[in-house]
Amino acid sequence: MSVTISFRDVVKKYGATKVIPELSLDIKQGEFFTLLGPSGCGKTTLLRMIAGFNSIEDGTIQFNERVINQVAPGKRNIGMVFQNYAIFPHLTVKGNVAFGLQNRKNNKDDIHRKVEDILKVVQIEEYKDRMPKNLSGGQQQRVALARAIVIRPDVLLMDEPLSNLDAKLRVEMRNAIKDIQREVGITTVYVTHDQEEAMAVSDRIAVMKSGIIQHVGTPQEIYQRPANIFVATFIGRTNIIDGTITYASGKYSVSFGAGYQESIQGINEHAMGIHGNAPIKISVRPEEFYIAEDQQGLRAKIVSSVFLGLNTHYYVDLETGPRIEITQESTTDQILQPGTTVWLKANMAKANVYDEQGEVNYTGSVRS
Amino acid sequence: MTSRKKFDVWMVITLLIFASYLLFLAYPLFTLLIKSFVDGTTGDFSLAYFEKFFSKKYYLNALVNSIKVTVGVTVLSVLIAGPLAYIMSTVKIKGGKWIQILILISSMSAPFIGAYSWILLLGRNGVITNFVSKVFGIAMPDIYGFTGILLVLTLQLSPLVFMYVSGALKNVDHSLIEAAESMNYTGLRKMWKVLVPLVTPTILAGALLVFMRALADFGTPMLIGEGYKTIPVLIFTEFISEVGGDDGFAAAISVLVVLFATSVFLLQKYISNRKSFTMSALNPIEPKKANGLWNFVAHACVYVYTAIALMPQLYVMYTSFLKTSGRIFVPGYSFDSYRSAFSKIGDSIYNTFVLAAISIVIIVFVAVLIAYITVKRKGAIANVLDVFTMFPYIVPGSILGIALLVTFNQKPLVLSGTIFIIIAAFVIRRLPYTIRSSAAVLHQVNDSIEEASISLGASSMRTFFKITLPMMITGVVAGAILSWISIITELSTSIILYTGNTKTMTVAIYTEVIRGNYGVAAALSTILTIITVLSLLLFFKLSGKKEITM
Numbered sequence: 001m002s003v004t005i006s007f008r009d010v011v012k013k014y015g016a017t018k019v020i021p022e023l024s025l026d027i028k029q030g031e032f033f034t035l036l037g038p039s040g041c042g043k044t045t046l047l048r049m050i051a052g053f054n055s056i057e058d059g060t061i062q063f064n065e066r067v068i069n070q071v072a073p074g075k076r077n078i079g080m081v082f083q084n085y086a087i088f089p090h091l092t093v094k095g096n097v098a099f100g101l102q103n104r105k106n107n108k109d110d111i112h113r114k115v116e117d118i119l120k121v122v123q124i125e126e127y128k129d130r131m132p133k134n135l136s137g138g139q140q141q142r143v144a145l146a147r148a149i150v151i152r153p154d155v156l157l158m159d160e161p162l163s164n165l166d167a168k169l170r171v172e173m174r175n176a177i178k179d180i181q182r183e184v185g186i187t188t189v190y191v192t193h194d195q196e197e198a199m200a201v202s203d204r205i206a207v208m209k210s211g212i213i214q215h216v217g218t219p220q221e222i223y224q225r226p227a228n229i230f231v232a233t234f235i236g237r238t239n240i241i242d243g244t245i246t247y248a249s250g251k252y253s254v255s256f257g258a259g260y261q262e263s264i265q266g267i268n269e270h271a272m273g274i275h276g277n278a279p280i281k282i283s284v285r286p287e288e289f290y291i292a293e294d295q296q297g298l299r300a301k302i303v304s305s306v307f308l309g310l311n312t313h314y315y316v317d318l319e320t321g322p323r324i325e326i327t328q329e330s331t332t333d334q335i336l337q338p339g340t341t342v343w344l345k346a347n348m349a350k351a352n353v354y355d356e357q358g359e360v361n362y363t364g365s366v367r368s
Numbered sequence: 369m370t371s372r373k374k375f376d377v378w379m380v381i382t383l384l385i386f387a388s389y390l391l392f393l394a395y396p397l398f399t400l401l402i403k404s405f406v407d408g409t410t411g412d413f414s415l416a417y418f419e420k421f422f423s424k425k426y427y428l429n430a431l432v433n434s435i436k437v438t439v440g441v442t443v444l445s446v447l448i449a450g451p452l453a454y455i456m457s458t459v460k461i462k463g464g465k466w467i468q469i470l471i472l473i474s475s476m477s478a479p480f481i482g483a484y485s486w487i488l489l490l491g492r493n494g495v496i497t498n499f500v501s502k503v504f505g506i507a508m509p510d511i512y513g514f515t516g517i518l519l520v521l522t523l524q525l526s527p528l529v530f531m532y533v534s535g536a537l538k539n540v541d542h543s544l545i546e547a548a549e550s551m552n553y554t555g556l557r558k559m560w561k562v563l564v565p566l567v568t569p570t571i572l573a574g575a576l577l578v579f580m581r582a583l584a585d586f587g588t589p590m591l592i593g594e595g596y597k598t599i600p601v602l603i604f605t606e607f608i609s610e611v612g613g614d615d616g617f618a619a620a621i622s623v624l625v626v627l628f629a630t631s632v633f634l635l636q637k638y639i640s641n642r643k644s645f646t647m648s649a650l651n652p653i654e655p656k657k658a659n660g661l662w663n664f665v666a667h668a669c670v671y672v673y674t675a676i677a678l679m680p681q682l683y684v685m686y687t688s689f690l691k692t693s694g695r696i697f698v699p700g701y702s703f704d705s706y707r708s709a710f711s712k713i714g715d716s717i718y719n720t721f722v723l724a725a726i727s728i729v730i731i732v733f734v735a736v737l738i739a740y741i742t743v744k745r746k747g748a749i750a751n752v753l754d755v756f757t758m759f760p761y762i763v764p765g766s767i768l769g770i771a772l773l774v775t776f777n778q779k780p781l782v783l784s785g786t787i788f789i790i791i792a793a794f795v796i797r798r799l800p801y802t803i804r805s806s807a808a809v810l811h812q813v814n815d816s817i818e819e820a821s822i823s824l825g826a827s828s829m830r831t832f833f834k835i836t837l838p839m840m841i842t843g844v845v846a847g848a849i850l851s852w853i854s855i856i857t858e859l860s861t862s863i864i865l866y867t868g869n870t871k872t873m874t875v876a877i878y879t880e881v882i883r884g885n886y887g888v889a890a891a892l893s894t895i896l897t898i899i900t901v902l903s904l905l906l907f908f909k910l911s912g913k914k915e916i917t918m
Contacts, residue, residue, distance in 0.1 A: 053819055074825040086820035090838045099834075100824030151824060 002030045002187045003063040003154045005050065011058035012045055012211070019045055020211040022059065027189065028204075032181050034190045036198040037208035038234070043191045044159055046208075050189060051157050052076055063154055074103070079148030079186070081158040085140045087132040093119070093143050094128045100151040118150040121180060138169045145177065149184055156181070156188040162197060174201050195235050199223065207231045224350065229358030232283045239289075239324040241282045245272075245353060245362070254282060254353060257320040260298045262348045264363075272355075272362045280362065281354045286313065286327040288347040297345040300324075302336045316342065377829055382741050382749050385734060389756045392792045396771035397626075397763065403774060404620035417620030427602065427621075434583060434599040436514065441521040441582040442575050448522065449529035450571060452673055454563070456530075457537040459666040460655045467674050468534075469908065474677040475527030476900055478857040478874050480587025481893045483520045484881045485680030486511060487592060488687065495683075516592035521585060523677050525578040532574030536567040542653050569640045576636040583629060584764030586860040587878060599625055600766050600860065607770055607864070615774055622767040629762045681897055688890035695884050705887035709895075712888065716876035717895065723787060723872060724855045727794040732848050734795065735802035740836065742803075743810040744818070760797045769793055769864030785867045793861045798851040805847025809840045846911040853903050856896065 005027040012020035020042050027033045035043035048054040050061060052073030060067045068076055079100075088096050094115055101111045119125040122142040132140060141161060148156060161177070162170045178201045181188050192198050198205050199219040206216045207230075215227035226232035229240060244255045245267070253263040272278070299319040306313040312330045317323050326344065336342065353362045407414040421427045456464060489496050490511040497508045509515065540563065548562045586600040593601065599621060607618035658666055691700040710717075742754045760768070772793055776783035783789040813836065821831040859874040866875050873896050880889035 051819075051823060053823075073819070073822045074827065076823075078823055080820065080823040082816040082820060084814055084816060086814060086816040088817065088821070088835055088839075090835075099821065099826070103825035103830070147820075147824070 002185055004029050005155060005187060005189070006062045007059070008062070009059035010046075010049065010056060010061060012042070012049060012054060013057045018211070020049075023211070023213060024059075025206060025213060025216065027187060030185045030187055032178070032188045032190065032201060032203045034192060034198045034202040034205045035208055036192060036195060036205050036234075039193055041208040042211035043193075043208050045211075047157055047159055047189060047191045050155065051078055051080055077151070077154045079151055079153035079156045081141075081144045081148050081156070081161045083160045083163060085144040085161075085164075087140050087143055087147075089132050092129050092131055093124065093135070096132070096143055097147045097150050100147060104151065114150055118146045121149075121183065122146045122176075137165050138173055141165065141173055142176070145180065149180070149186065153186060156186045158188065158190045160192055161190075162192070163194075170197070171200075177201060199235075207234060209234075225361065225364045226283070226352060227361055229281060229283060229354055232352060232354075236285060237325065238283045238285045239322075239326075240358070241284065241318075241320075241322060241324070243280050243282045244277060245280045246277045254280070254348070254351075256282065256298055256346070258298065258318075260296075260345075262346060264348050264351070264353065266364050267353070267362050268364060271360055279356045281356065281358050282346075283352040283354065284346045285350070286325045287311075288350045289324075289326040289344045290347065291326075291328065292343040292345045295343050297343040300342055300344055302338050302340045302342065304338055305335050307335060316344070318344075378741065378745055381737055382745070382747075382753070385738060385741070386749055386753060386756075388734075389753065389796075392772070393756060393759055393768075393796055396768070396775040397759075399775040400619045400622055400767070400771040403616050404623045406616065408614065408616040417617045418624075420617065421620060421624070430597045430599050430602040431624075433514070433596055437517050437521070437589070437598055438579055438582045440514075440518050441525060442579045444518065444522045445526035445529045445578045446571055446575050448673070449526040449574075450533055450567075452526075452669065453530050453533035453537060454559075455666045455669060456655065457534055457653055458655055459658045459663065461667060461670050464655065464670075467670055469904075470674050470678055471527045471530060473901055473904060474674075474681065475524060475531075476853050476857065476904060477524075477681060477897055478587065478859055478877075479520060479524040479585055480591055480859055480874075480878060480881075481684060481896075482524055482680045483516070483588040483591040484877075484886075484889065485684045486516060486520055488886065489680065489683055490516075512592060512594040513596040517589050517596065517598070520588050520592060521582050523680075524588075525581055527677070528577050528581075529571065529574035532570050532577075533567055536570035537563075538652050540566050540653055542651050545653065569643050572636055572640045572643075576633065579632060580629060580761060580764075583625070584766070584860065586764075586766050586863070591878075591881060600764060603770065604766055604864070615770075618770055619774065622770060625767060626763055629764070633762050684890050685894045685897065687886065688894040690887065690890075692887040695886065697887065705891035709888045709891040713871070713876045713880075713892070716871045716873050716892070719869070719871055720856055720873040723790055723794065723870065724852060726787075727791050727798065727855055728848055728852050730791065730795050731799050731802050731851050732844060735799055735806055735847065735851075736837065736840070736844055738799070739803050739806035739810055739840070740832070743807050744815070744836075757800050757803055760800055765793075765797055765858060765860035766864055768797060769861040773864060784865075787870050790862060790865045790870050793865055794855050794858070797858070797861060798854050801850040801854060802844060802847035805843045805850065806840050807843075809843030810836075813839050842910065846907055849903050849907040849910070853900050853907075857900060 005025075007023055007025040009022045009024055010020060011018060011022060023046070035046060037043045045054055049056050052068070052071065056069045060069055062068065063076070088099065091099065097115045097118060098111050101114060106114070115128075116125065119128055122145055124139055124142045124146065127135060127139060132143065135143065144161070148158075158177075162173055165173060174197055181201075190198075190201060199222075202219055204216060204218055205222055207214045207222060207227075209230055215222055215231045217225075222231060223235050226235060232238050233240070241256055243257060245264075246253055246255065251263055252267045253261050255261045300316040303315045303317055303323065305315075307330065310330060311327045312335055314326050314328065314336060315323060316326060351363070354360060355362065404417055405413055405415070407416060455461070456468070461467060486494075488494055490508060491497065494508075494511070497511075500506055500508050511519070544562060544566070545558065548558045553561055584600060586604060589596060589598040589601050590604070603618050603621050603625070606614055606621065657663070687697065688705050689701050689703070690697045690705070691702040692698065692704050738753060738757060741750050742757075763771075772789055773784050776789055783792070817835060817839070818831055821835045822828065826834065856872075857874060859878060862870075862872045862875050863878065866872065873892055877889045877892045877896070880886075880892070
């Protein structure tokens with residue numbers, strides 16, 4: 001039934017350019033795995049290599065023990081959901097869903113029963129005799145999903161399946177997809193550029209850039225301990241501040257400049273490679289800055305504010321130069337006016353510290 | 369994927385079609401080229417045919433005549449149909465939808481029927497000529513020669529420009545016009561600075577089509593030209609003439625014509641590539657009700673043009689019901705003409721249907737495959753196929769006919785006189801309509817639809833027949849109807865290739881007109897027109913459009 005997918009030094013070339021250089025990755029059985037990254041990062045290319053629509057120039061992709069490099073797409077036993085759904089416009093909902101079963105020489109009663117069952121699972125049984133043009137975007141999405149999973153594939157592949165839906169339907173559908181995936185338990189590879197969507201549906205996420213996987217982890221790991229500055233800035237919002245790390249009497253502390261210093265726990269000396277002082281980049285998310293009532297910390301001046309109900313966002317200019325963003329829970333008090341001076345402190349338990357190039361995370365035991 | 373792609377079913381199909389094009393298009397044209405450079409008796413290389421052509425005033429005259437006719441028709445068509453399309457797109461004309469259909473109908477009939485009808489109307493003994501001279505005592509200007517050809521071909525071909533320009537104007541967003549007006553560009557200045565540049569590429573494309581058709585037309589100058597010889601007439605007479613017919617010389621002229629047509633074609637492509645852009649209007653220009661004088665002028669222009677364009681067809685239909693005595697029309701009405709049409713040359717109706725039906729079956733089959741290969745299976749061979757399908761556009765029908773005849777009248781493959789050679793010519797010449805219309809639909813089909821089918825375990829053949837073909841079927845049928853109409857109304861190839869068994873309706877009409885059997889010719893023309901109109905109406909019904917792209 002459901003399989004593990006292993007990538008071993010997989011290479012994709014277009015002409016002489018390597019768009020994916022030697023990529024290795026393991027996707028567990030029954031896992032909801034997401035490839036996340038900006039457009040052009042190679043995530044769809046990789047998905048289409050699993051599907052068999054893109055060739056594999058080097059390395060292997062395996063479903064369990066079976067190498068599938070040379071297996072025709074139709075023989076890989078995959079179910080695929082396309083960005084534009086690719087619903088056959090001349091077939092009814094039932095006809096679309098039954099198509100894959102008919103290719104598999106099932107008998108008529110079997111097909112009928114399986115189609116009815118799956119239409120119930122995706123909750124479109126009342127539309128089974130409709131033509132696709134009479135369906136809404138969300139309903140078409142459900143047809144595409146039903147068509148892909150009714151054949152009981154080893155692997156379910158989804159290429160940005162929600163990008164054509166409006167915001168509200170997107171949230172509804174991603175919950176539906178998550179529930180259905182859990183119900184049928186198929187190993188699923190999901191491609192998206194929307195980090196919020198990725199976090200909402202995935203068991204694990206691989207963040208990709210330029211064909212290279214930057215970080216693989218659970219949504220929580222990726223958000224809280226991003227492997228490098230690219231991941232930190234791509235997932236959620238963050239402020240990157242130049243600073244230094246110093247070692248004194250068995251403790252590390254981080255200096256933000258202008259005399260503001262905080263001690264920090266859990267520095268990974270192995271990752272750091274040196275035992276002592278070094279220039280660093282500090283990543284602090286907007287919500288991890290708080291305004292210090294004691295007038296200690298980083299001095300900053302409010303530039304502008306955006307009231308968003310639950311939170312209020314402020315853009316502030318630090319005394320040391322850079323402009324950063326901070327988020328405060330909205331209060332009934334007045335919003336801070338531009339020009340007001342405030343003192344900021346960072347919650348160091350959640351901050352991340354990187355080397356000067358932003359490539360290595362010194363905080364915690366993360367690996368990319 | 370790459371390793372599988374090397375040798376699949378589609379590769380085999382592509383190679384088969386490619387081979388057929390080589391055999392039935394490239395090879396004949398090449399034979400023609402060789403013939404033009406080889407002395408007919410000695411078999412040596414010789415430029416004698418070309419010397420003959422350029423040294424005799426008689427031949428050069430035909431060339432000059434052809435250029436005069438072609439340029440004249442093209443310019444007039446643009447000048448008449450361009451403004452007409454503008455009027456129809458901006459002013460609400462009463463019965464506009466029907467007018468559009470009528471204009472289309474007038475363009476889809478065989479041009480030589482128009483020629484012969486104008487002779488009946490404005491010829492030496494024409495109805496209008498006689499009427500004017502009796503009532504006003506004025507002699508009408510001579511319709512024969514240059515004037516007649518110009519009149520007939522302009523009326524016949526200007527609808528093409530009309531269709532093209534109307535289509536382009538539909539894609540002009542109304543806000544462009546409003547933007548121009550907001551910057552104080554109004555009236556003619558607005559038209560000249562905004563509208564004309566926007567539709568120029570389309571006008572050029574339409575003009576090219578008119579140019580090629582006018583250059584290749586054989587029936588019209590043959591009937592109404594009298595002494596005014598054009599190149600197609602020259603080629604025909606040189607090739608067919610019973611005394612001293614000369615294949616080699618006809619071949620040499622053909623080569624010159626194809627060279628000329630190709631240069632014009634490439635020039636047009638070059639210019640329009642530099643000027644082209646894509647438009648699609650969110651809110652297209654809508655025809656609005658006009659007031660006062662402009663409204664009257666607009667209506668008058670449209671109605672008068674349509675009436676003149678349809679007059680020959682209607683008059684031919686009228687004469688088909690006249691009583692005849694021998695070859696002369698006599699007072700009173702009867703079905704005599706139809707009776708003798710069926711009894712004397714009923715075979716030609718049967719032949720037309722059989723030949724056209726067989727051709728259409730082949731065309732649909734091949735066009736579907738070619739459209740699929742060129743749109744979805746791009747590659748070196750597919751690109752060459754794409755170029756091959758353009759050839760019928762530049763090679764006049766009579767020249768293709770001659771090329772096929774000189775190629776296939778000798779061993780190892782003797783086809784001359786058989787129905788195969790006519791079918792081959794029909795298929796090659798009329799394929800493009802169906803290919804283009806099928807390809808247009810196919811372009812709309814997203815690649816992921818096929819991938820979806822393949823990922824669900826369907827083979828590439830099953831995917832094609834179960835998914836792709838059903839999705840392109842409307843385009844295929846619409847294109848096939850156009851191919852069908854253009855086959856049953858075509859004369860220039862069949863007049864060269866026909867024999868007793870393969871005489872088509874157009875050839876029959878043509879020979880009856882030459883013999884002066886106007887009644888029978890009119891009856892046959894009427895039947896042909898009715899079939900054409902019915903086919904067109906079916907086309908409109910199926911495609912849901914009121915326009916044709918060629």
